[in-house]
Amino acid sequence: MSKLLAAEDWLPVVAGMDAVVNAAGALQDGPRDRLDAVHRGSVVALVAACEQTGVSRFAQISAVGADLSSADVFFSTKAQGDKAVASSSLEWTILRPGLVIAPAAYGGTALLRALAAFPGFIPAVMARQPIQTVAVADVAEAVSRAVTGSLPFRSVLDLVETEARSLADVLLAFRGWLGLPRVRVVPVLAIVGRLASVLADGLGRLGWRSPLRSAALAALARGVTGDAEPWNQAVGQPLQPLEATLAAMSYAGIWVTRLIKRRSAASFR
Numbered sequence: 001m002s003k004l005l006a007a008e009d010w011l012p013v014v015a016g017m018d019a020v021v022n023a024a025g026a027l028q029d030g031p032r033d034r035l036d037a038v039h040r041g042s043v044v045a046l047v048a049a050c051e052q053t054g055v056s057r058f059a060q061i062s063a064v065g066a067d068l069s070s071a072d073v074f075f076s077t078k079a080q081g082d083k084a085v086a087s088s089s090l091e092w093t094i095l096r097p098g099l100v101i102a103p104a105a106y107g108g109t110a111l112l113r114a115l116a117a118f119p120g121f122i123p124a125v126m127a128r129q130p131i132q133t134v135a136v137a138d139v140a141e142a143v144s145r146a147v148t149g150s151l152p153f154r155s156v157l158d159l160v161e162t163e164a165r166s167l168a169d170v171l172l173a174f175r176g177w178l179g180l181p182r183v184r185v186v187p188v189l190a191i192v193g194r195l196a197s198v199l200a201d202g203l204g205r206l207g208w209r210s211p212l213r214s215a216a217l218a219a220l221a222r223g224v225t226g227d228a229e230p231w232n233q234a235v236g237q238p239l240q241p242l243e244a245t246l247a248a249m250s251y252a253g254i255w256v257t258r259l260i261k262r263r264s265a266a267s268f269r
Contacts, residue, residue: 001024001037001038001042002033002034002037002038002041002042003037004042004045004046005037005041005042005045006045007045007046007048007049007052008049009045009049010045010046010048010049010050011049011052011053013049014046014049014050014053014055015053016053017050017053017055018055018056018057018147019055019056019057019058019059019147020046020050020055020057020058020059021058021059021061021143021146021147022043022046022058022059022060022061022081022085023061023143024038024039024042025038025039025061025063025078026038026039027074027216035073035074035077036073036077036080038077039074039077039078039080039081040077040080040081040084043060043080043081043084043085044081044084047084047085047088047090050088050090051088051089051090055090056090056091057090057091057092057093057146057147057149057153058085058088058090058091058092058093059092059093059095059143059146059147060081060082060085060092060093060094060095061095061097061139061143062078062079062081062082062094062095062096063075063078063096063097064096064097064098064132064158064159064160064224064225064226065096065219065222065224065226066078066079066082066096067079068080068083072218072219072222074218074219075219082094082156086154086156091149091153091154092153092154093146093151093152093153093154093155093157094155094156094157095139095142095143095146095157095159096156096157096158096159096226097134097139097158097159097160098131098132098133098134098158098159098160098161098224098225098226099131099132099133099134099170099224100133100134100135100136100139101133101134101135101136101242101245101246101249102135102136102249103136103249111216112170112171112174113174113178115171116171116172116174116175116178116180117175117178117180120183121183121184121185121186122168122171122172122175122183122184122185122186123186123188124167124168124171124185124186124187124188125187125188125189125190125220126167126190126220126221127166127167127168127171127185127187127188128166128167128168129166129167129220129221129223129224130164130165130166130167130223130224130225131164131165131166131167131169131170131223131224131225132160132161132163132164132165132224132225132226132228133160133161133170133241133242133245134159134160134161134239134245135239135240135244135245135248137248138159138239138240139159142157142159142231145235151234151235152234155230155234156230157230157231157234158226158227158228158230158231159226159231159239160225160226160227160228160231160239161228161238161239161240161241161242162228162232162238162239162241163241164223164225165242167220168185170242171185172185173242173243173246174246176246177246177249177250
């Protein structure tokens, strides 16, 4: 994405497409990541290519908190990309997920699972900060609705559960999902988190995409929250809460395990 910065670069990619979904993103600048190029420059070029080739629909996956005036480069460049989409002639939809929960762990959710599994207690920086989650399946459903035209065109929708909960509650929910006994969440001084992020930022310059970098802490400091009401009104039902998301992931894990066992038994026979 960071190398496709002109419409001409995208023309052979999008030619003949009915719809385009942009799900690209990076957390922080580093040797392998250029936020301005990925979030803004390439999106500007992609939108122009879509307009030139007759692509009708465009779904942009952004992030809650995207804001042109933000001091955080992640949120400001995300907002710049959103602006390029919203300024286009396309039938666009901008989707802004909260904390995405998926069976596989990515970035911040990998860190949450690690903290939730900590032995004896759960260490947490900014444990009271509000969080609204969304299941990756619901994000996929929202994208499907966007490209098939069942969401209002030219709308910006936050993809978040209706009620916010504290980071401490999210960690405890993850711990229960992991099947571990309930323990106490122990608040950690903010300076400890900042020192850890400085170390992670240094390692990031060597190419390691740690979930504990300063950009992640900045996002947590503002709270991972959005407005669920526009989605609820557009679709007529809320997105599933964290408890339902984790329960569905547990059932999926059981189903996959059983399927593997059946296939293994069949192969043995």
